[in-house]
Structures are given as structure tokens and as C-alpha cells.
Amino acid sequence: SGICTTPAQSHAVSVIPGEVQFSFEARSQDAATLERFHQLMQDECRAIGADRGVRFEFDDRLYTAPASMDEGWIQRFEAVAARAGQTLERIPSGAGHDAAVFAAAGIPASMLFVRNAHGSHNPQEAMDIDDFLLGTEWLAQGLLAD
Secondary structure, three states, X not given: OEEXXXXXXXXXXXXXXXXXXXXXXXXXXXXXXHHHHHHHHHXXXXXXXXXXXXXXXXXXXXOOOOOOOOHHHHHHHHHHHHHOOOOOOOOOOOOOOHHHHHHHOOOOOOOXXXXXXXXXXXXXXXXXXXXXXXXXXXXXXXXXXX
16 A cells, blocks of 8 residues: 655646655565565666666655464454354454554454455445444454353
8 A cells, every 4th residue: 555646836737746755555464575575665666766767765664563463362253253154264464453563562462354345444435234243243252252
């Protein structure tokens, strides 16, 4: 994911922007993969710069180490799903959720994702109420399990 903009001063019909600003975010559960991708992006930008006669300037890199969710909690929720005759799909997030902050602090954490139309963090994001209720039911069962 990322953001791409041009400076506000160049937002006129007769002005061709002389620069573009962008940010880019890569996610992985593997720190080595993130490092390789970061190097690849820099290498590609240098190659594009040399080929096109443009310059890339990089700000300081913002980096958060990947956080793994607690296997015990994951298994609890998988057991809840199994009792309902379902299976859970393990989906590594890579996003900076509160659960990642807790995990990095040594607090066991896990997440249940509930499907929603159009994806998450989207103005058209929509969740079926039955999916929502099932997610909250499974959350409660997992929290109250022995």
C-alpha cells in the first residue's frame, strides 16, 4: 500500500508537476523478506533514476519488526471453529494492529478477522451482520474456553 501525490503548487491546468511524492508500505511476517524487499525497492529506484534521468530522495525508513500471534490463542480459536464444523484460515496481517504491539511486549495476542465486502479500511467497507455476530460469538467462546 502507499500514497502518491504531487505538490499543491502544481495543481493548475497549465502546470506540469516537476516532482511526485510517494510512500510505500511492504508487509511480511519475515524480517529478512522485508529487508530484501526494501533493498530491491531502492535498487529499482536507482535503476529507474539512471534510465529516466530522475532523482529519488528517501526519508528515514519507518520500520516495525514483524509480530507473531500467540500459537495458544490461535489454537483456541481454531478449536472453537472446529466445534462449529468450520476451519479458520490463518492470515498473517503484517499491519500495525494493537495485537502486534501487545505481542512485541510479550503479551499473548491473537486476532479474528471477519470478512467484509470491498476489503478493510475502505469507505465502502461493509460487513454482513451474521458474519459479525458469528465473529463475536467465536471470540467470546475462545475467551471463555478452559
